[in-house]
Amino acid sequence: MTITLQDCRTRDTQDPLRSLRDHFALPPGVIYLDGNSLGVLPKAAPARIADVVQREWGTDLIKSWNTARWFDLPQRLGNQLAPLIGAGQDQVVCTDSTSINLYKVLSAALNIAREDSPARKRIVSERSNFPTDLYIAEGLCKERGLELVLVEPEEIAASLTSDVAVLMLTHVNYRTGAMHDMAAITAAAQAQGILCVWDLAHSAGAVPVDLLSANADFSIGCGYKYLNGGPGAPAFVWVNPRHANRFWQPLSGWWGHAAPFQFTPDYQPAPGITRYLCGTQPMISLSALQCGLDVFTAAQSLGGMAALRTKSLALTDLFIQLVEERCAGYGLGLATPREHAKRSSQVCLTRDEGAGVNGQGSGAYAIVQALIARGVIGDFRKGDGGKGPHKDILRFGFTPLYIGFEDVWNAVEHLRQVLESGEWQKPEFNQTHAVT
Amino acid sequence: MTITLQDCRTRDTQDPLRSLRDHFALPPGVIYLDGNSLGVLPKAAPARIADVVQREWGTDLIKSWNTARWFDLPQRLGNQLAPLIGAGQDQVVCTDSTSINLYKVLSAALNIAREDSPARKRIVSERSNFPTDLYIAEGLCKERGLELVLVEPEEIAASLTSDVAVLMLTHVNYRTGAMHDMAAITAAAQAQGILCVWDLAHSAGAVPVDLLSANADFSIGCGYKYLNGGPGAPAFVWVNPRHANRFWQPLSGWWGHAAPFQFTPDYQPAPGITRYLCGTQPMISLSALQCGLDVFTAAQSLGGMAALRTKSLALTDLFIQLVEERCAGYGLGLATPREHAKRSSQVCLTRDEGAGVNGQGSGAYAIVQALIARGVIGDFRKGDGGKGPHKDILRFGFTPLYIGFEDVWNAVEHLRQVLESGEWQKPEFNQTHAVT
8 A cells, every 4th residue: 555645644643752853953954864974963962062161171170070070971971872782881981983992892802812713813804894994904904914804795604714813794784774683693703713893883773782692792883873972972882791801902091091090100901891991082072972872861761772673664664665666767776675684774775877867877976965955864875886786875864763754755755856857967966076 | 589469460461472361261269270181161162162063063964074174174173283383284183082193103103113123122211201101102012022111211312222113202291390302302312213202292282392393203292281172182193294104003994094985995094194093083072172272373473382482481480489489398399390491381399208197198189189179270190109209299280371470479379378377287188089
């Protein structure tokens, strides 16, 4: 049966999570489907940040280390975040960037794996993993004489050989929204004596994650995507308690010291996850992250991540169905898995090479630009230009905290109009510039 | 001739930099002598930060990567900071923390020194260097099978042997305020084929620094002390252009890539200093740093760092003279050099062990607490308890941007009263707790 706008409105009125939308300052006239790139502003953030700036910094100055508890904010935020990723208390800290946290855990994982088994000289990852993860792994391999092996998803199982130290994967693929089975892959790797590092950049706050049940070894993730922590918000790092005290990580700064105010010349790592801290953190940005996490805390009483997952799948199911019903015949394909267990909270559409203006390119970039001009914010990820398996991608994130069913209807209606009218072919939408 | 309060007031009225104080929101009733730990709030910061939060994040969202120029903010701030440290344009980026930036440059310096001369296996530093610097060096040495050699300042020259790869020093000692002769030490080290890494945490914005004239190799520094960038503000990193393209640094994240939006699986470092970027930066905190730098830009027309240095020395001269005139006989000593060329912008006083309540400890901690209770904010740094050469320290920073001569008079008068009345001996000032 064909879905109508009225159906979507009815679903919004019946949505038990609808009130969560009121926690956010959504820009007027915008359907924001890019929360997987930069989450929106929580309404509580401006006042909270103003307080950090004017009272904590301006008035209280260094006293705020104690009175505002700056000193344990990375741990407090980590504890607030922990339930979203199936971590225990005192197992997570919010600090530094995703790339830097990856360097910490990958270094520690390599040290542990290679101490137990020095012949293991490989890191295995996916060729289409998020590039910065590969860059960090490449740097570590170069530095330590190890090898980074990149495979396709279907080759992962076969790549888990006895010379592999670490399997490093991103749980949700940034280009396609495809999601790995964390528990199964972790078990398969560990059966071969391989440690698993999971990047949750596109998972935390978007899909339920259970690091402890999956028995993962190390994990990191991003604060500014689905967690709505603000532009460049500090990231997070989790270490399985069985590894937490075993190695220090190489970015061994004062904040990870067992007695940071003793000012001893030698480094003694703090017990547990605190040793994954390094230098002084950007307190204003770190405090903003708390406003994002507070919305998830509020969501607990409405069913938490399980309820958010149910809504997320309903939103992405609806989007896929509406695109297929209403935008058929315009050369769009689906890059995201239909199977729920393999789908995250984003939907990625493809366009074939040659479908662009005058048969040049795919036109995907121009379609995204035309949608943005109408206030429907998604983003574009470039493919390999027909040289490989990766098509150009139109990427749409559906954050169940603030996206509604009518938003999905309206987004697809705009997409239909952009395609039907041919307005995407206008020159102004076909001028590439810095893509973010 | 004895100095009077009126003399100090006259000097304030004659101070050509007096107007700079109006750029800051100084807390009422406070004489803030801890700008070497956390700089004060620029008056422009609350509005600027609110605009970043509400417009750049809240309204413009991902468009701000282009419209608000988030993407080159680390370089723009680096260029704004460059004149304060004698660096050229496009040689500095503001990013990450001091500790993490030290890891980057120390790694690069080791790679360069050891490629040229593999037998060099030592890093030399000062035993009383800032601890986090030593922790980072210790971690790198452990990881790479190198040796960290710690010496006293007077032993540095003799330690520059042919097995040394890198000399890593902090320009201004955090405990004593003593300042190294950067040009002379750099020349002495380079004459032995040793590269020099300089930490400017207590120098940038406090004393004139000329990295290019000193021919330094690498440098890092802090954004939240004398630069007034806000709590935990991102730090900075400078690399001499002759080294900039020679090595990538190991924290090789996407923001240091030559083509970050191509999403290629392999890492190609950007040319020059941009390769010292790693992951996404905390934009709110990074934007706040600009407000701190803007005051230095405003100070250019009043004589810039040279004028600030003249005033800084006048302030610290005055403080030393007043303490010696008015607080004699209370067991205070001077840890900071009297010689201008060796003095930074802080003055550190000592108290002997046994001068505390009932002959326990030095009483320095309690004196600092009693001053803080009166609104005179300095800080305390613990010595070695009589076991070595380091006495307990009462540390006072004099930021010439906002501290005046009457402030110095009043601070010393409070110190005199605290000592004369014996109020520092009250139990509430003698209870140690977390010291920051």
